[in-house]
Amino acid sequence: MTITGADILVRCLQDEGIEHIFGYPGGAALHIYDAIYKQDQVKHILVRHEQGATHAADGYARSTGKPGVVLVTSGPGVTNTITGIATAYMDSIPMVVICGQVPSGLIGDDAFQEVDTVGITRPCVKHNFLVKDVNDIASTMKKAFHIAMSGRPGPVVVDVPKDITAEQTEYSYPDSVSMRSYQPNTKGNPKQITKGVDLLLSAKKPIIYTGGGVVIGNASEQLRELVSLLKYPSTSTLMGLGAIPASDPDFLGMLGMHGTYEANMAMHDCDVMIAIGARFDDRVTGDLEKFSPDTRIVQIDIDPSSIGKNVKVEVPIVGDCAEVLAAMSKELAGRLDEIDRPAINQWWNLVSEWRSIDSLAYNPSDDVIKPQFVVEKALELTNGNAYITSDVGQHQMWAAQYYTFENPRRWINSGGLGTMGFGLPAAIGVQLAHPDETVVCITGDASIIMCIQELSTCLQYGLPIKVLNLNNRYMGMVRQWQEFFYDRRYSHSYMDALPDFVSLAESFGHVGMRVEKPQDVEVALKEAFEMKDRLVFIDVMTDHTENVYPMIAAGKGHNEMVLKPGCGKDQQERELA
Amino acid sequence: MRRIISVLLENEAGALSRVAGLFSARGYNIESLTVAPTDDPSLSRMTIVTRGTDAIIEQITKQLNKLVDVVKLIDLTEGAHIERELMLVKVTVTASNSEQREEVARLIGIFRGRIIDVTELTYTLEMTGSTSKADAFLDALSQVEIIEVVRSGVSGIGRGKRALKA
Numbered sequence: 033m034t035i036t037g038a039d040i041l042v043r044c045l046q047d048e049g050i051e052h053i054f055g056y057p058g059g060a061a062l063h064i065y066d067a068i069y070k071q072d073q074v075k076h077i078l079v080r081h082e083q084g085a086t087h088a089a090d091g092y093a094r095s096t097g098k099p100g101v102v103l104v105t106s107g108p109g110v111t112n113t114i115t116g117i118a119t120a121y122m123d124s125i126p127m128v129v130i131c132g133q134v135p136s137g138l139i140g141d142d143a144f145q146e147v148d149t150v151g152i153t154r155p156c157v158k159h160n161f162l163v164k165d166v167n168d169i170a171s172t173m174k175k176a177f178h179i180a181m182s183g184r185p186g187p188v189v190v191d192v193p194k195d196i197t198a199e200q201t202e203y204s205y206p207d208s209v210s211m212r213s214y215q216p217n218t219k220g221n222p223k224q225i226t227k228g229v230d231l232l233l234s235a236k237k238p239i240i241y242t243g244g245g246v247v248i249g250n251a252s253e254q255l256r257e258l259v260s261l262l263k264y265p266s267t268s269t270l271m272g273l274g275a276i277p278a279s280d281p282d283f284l285g286m287l288g289m290h291g292t293y294e295a296n297m298a299m300h301d302c303d304v305m306i307a308i309g310a311r312f313d314d315r316v317t318g319d320l321e322k323f324s325p326d327t328r329i330v331q332i333d334i335d336p337s338s339i340g341k342n343v344k345v346e347v348p349i350v351g352d353c354a355e356v357l358a359a360m361s362k363e364l365a366g367r368l369d370e371i372d373r374p375a376i377n378q379w380w381n382l383v384s385e386w387r388s389i390d391s392l393a394y395n396p397s398d399d400v401i402k403p404q405f406v407v408e409k410a411l412e413l414t415n416g417n418a419y420i421t422s423d424v425g426q427h428q429m430w431a432a433q434y435y436t437f438e439n440p441r442r443w444i445n446s447g448g449l450g451t452m453g454f455g456l457p458a459a460i461g462v463q464l465a466h467p468d469e470t471v472v473c474i475t476g477d478a479s480i481i482m483c484i485q486e487l488s489t490c491l492q493y494g495l496p497i498k499v500l501n502l503n504n505r506y507m508g509m510v511r512q513w514q515e516f517f518y519d520r521r522y523s524h525s526y527m528d529a530l531p532d533f534v535s536l537a538e539s540f541g542h543v544g545m546r547v548e549k550p551q552d553v554e555v556a557l558k559e560a561f562e563m564k565d566r567l568v569f570i571d572v573m574t575d576h577t578e579n580v581y582p583m584i585a586a587g588k589g590h591n592e593m594v595l596k597p598g599c600g601k602d603q604q605e606r607e608l609a
Numbered sequence: 610m611r612r613i614i615s616v617l618l619e620n621e622a623g624a625l626s627r628v629a630g631l632f633s634a635r636g637y638n639i640e641s642l643t644v645a646p647t648d649d650p651s652l653s654r655m656t657i658v659t660r661g662t663d664a665i666i667e668q669i670t671k672q673l674n675k676l677v678d679v680v681k682l683i684d685l686t687e688g689a690h691i692e693r694e695l696m697l698v699k700v701t702v703t704a705s706n707s708e709q710r711e712e713v714a715r716l717i718g719i720f721r722g723r724i725i726d727v728t729e730l731t732y733t734l735e736m737t738g739s740t741s742k743a744d745a746f747l748d749a750l751s752q753v754e755i756i757e758v759v760r761s762g763v764s765g766i767g768r769g770k771r772a773l774k775a
């Protein structure tokens with residue numbers, strides 16, 4: 033029996049076990065939309081802007097580990113997805129984006145709604161395909177999912193001309209895929225693993241530095257095992273939070289530009305570092321010239337090009353984090369007596385001194401709402417069990433610093449690209465995947481407006497997301513940089529003419545709340561979290577003068593952090609004047 | 610340092626632009642790039658001449674390997690290898706100036722090239738060799754007026770048993 037290319041596409045999704053796809057129709061995709069209409073196994077979520085579809089699929093993928101799937105039409109449908117595709121690419125998120133294209137015969141003619149989809153997406157995808165024959169659809173889809181999910185995951189675009197979706201052929205979905213040009217290595221070279229273990233055991237001032245690769249690679253359990261064997265100080269990037277429970281005494285908190293004092297000092301002073309699924313991003317390392325001057329590095333990564341890219345690595349191990357860590361722990365377990373415990377204890381003493389500075393302490397207030405306090409209250413009221421999505425700015429850093437994550441895949445944010453507008457649509461994907469869990473989008477007054485239209489999607493699908501808007505009437509992070517580095521010339525960072533978020537939420541059919549006094553925060557949040565079946569938009573008027581601390585300014589090293597004014601008496605000299 | 614990287618990649622539309630895009634996006638330089646199908650028509654072989662520190666070359670090879678279309682690659686300059694480039698040069702040598710015609714014919718003989726086209730006013734010369742030999746030939750032609758130069762870019766192959774096969 034023959035069926036159309038459009039039906040084949042949908043059958044592929046069914047056979048791939050896809051439950052939800054996020055999309056927006058248009059001319060070139062209409063055959064595919066018709067195929068979707070004729071079945072109910074794959075549920076289509078209609079967003080309000082294609083960027084929202086990509087972020088929603090992304091949030092779905094981040095919170096589940098399954099691939100996110102997007103369906104859009106040609107031309108503007110595709111160009112609207114670029115930000116979302118690039119966001120997923122930078123954070124290695126598995127995603128398959130199916131794009132309608134003008135009919136084959138019109139490609140290259142500047143046809144209505146034609147863009148060179150393969151060309152325009154090439155720099156921000158793991159791979160992309162233009163399907164030219166209806167007989168290739170099934171094998172291309174199989175490859176697309178395989179590439180998106182394996183090795184270092186990432187987004188894959190499948191561009192399908194309209195005529196191809198109308199043509200007919202027999203359907204059969206391949207069971208497996210083998211590509212001579214694509215065979216990611218997962219195992220890790222045993223000799224390198226032993227070398228890594230040797231180096232770890234020789235350490236006197238070690239640090240375990242972990243990143244998003246641990247979360248994406250489902251290696252949290254193996255990482256916890258390693259940490260519990262070694263009991264070395266451990267830190268995580270923004271992307272890796274939750275892989276080690278924040279409550280683990282070995283965990284020093286996040287490192288990097290707004291990381292804790294103890295994490296960054298330990299990174300700077302260590303003699304052996306093991307980097308696991310982390311890529312030495314500039315927001316993490318600060319000035320490379322000053323980065324961890326005396327350290328010897330073991331690095332585990334599935335992507336060989338991430339190893340030794342920014343810093344010199346003594347023991348590179350290419351492989352899947354979970355597999356490599358398991359092998360390491362196995363070897364370590366028999367050799368724990370080689371650890372120089374007295375030296376490690378001494379190192380811990382130093383680390384504890386740094387920790388005692390309490391670099392995340394902030395000045396509470398009875399008059400103005402401190403944003404950190406709001407995040408702490410949200411943590412308390414959700415028992416630390418919520419899924420938190422976020423946008424970009426100060427609120428994102430406060431969420432990362434004060435919502436302490438105990439488990440992986442709970443912290444959903446755009447770390448690599450830093451995409452404002454990510455939080456709300458991402459929360460859609462998370463809430464769909466986890467209908468009974470609390471999903472909170474911690475956002476800012478500027479970011480939330482970038483994809484505010486998705487409030488409408490939330491109503492259509494009854495998604496009871498809690499939007500926690502830390503409203504400081506500014507692009508706070510921009511304002512902070514202007515305060516520090518541009519002599520308080522606040523160029524275009526004041527959010528003039530903000531909407532009334534309460535009535536805005538209400539006009540979208542949701543519940544809106546405004547909180548203006550510190551005393552009201554707890555009551556309001558409690559009430560909001562108790563509304564299990566409603567989206568509640570909580571507009572919290574926060575202290576607009578508050579800044580994110582600690583901070584490593586551009587061009588500075590880990591040991592040159594700026595601490596919060598008044599924090600750690602003997603550290604005063606480190607403060608900005 | 611100058612490196613010659615040989616790449617086997619799927620002979621598919623877009624594969625070339627992925628490689629070219631990678632070089633421009635990451636700011637690597639390309640001195641020359643040649644590509645054509647191999648004896649197996651499903652594969653193309655590309656030769657890229659580039660320059661960079663060891664760290665940059667390492668990144669280039671890793672990033673190339675990461676492209677889904679790339680099957681295999683080697684850095685030819687890491688071992689014994691042969692490089693060849695085809696160069697076509699059109700020069701002005703009028704039939705009346707027999708002395709100059711003889712001089713050009715003598716030079717092309719020294720460089721083991723050939724004269725492949727002759728008109729009243731011009732010679733078209735062909736030579737193959739390494740990039741440095743081609744450069745040297747152009748230097749040697751400095752006395753004549755060069756109308757145009759066409760260089761193919763480098764193709765390379767390993768010496769002896771060293772081979773790049775899928």
Ligand SMILES: Cc1ncc(C[n+]2csc(CCOP(=O)(O)OP(=O)(O)O)c2C)c(N)n1
Nearest residue numbers: 424425426427452476477478479507508509
């Ligand atoms: C799409 C996009 N445009 C611009 C930026 C640059 N940027 C980073 S943070 C920020 C301000 C964010 O303001 P807001 O959402 O109010 O958060 P706050 O910092 O006040 O918490 C801006 C403009 C960005 N990250 N993303």
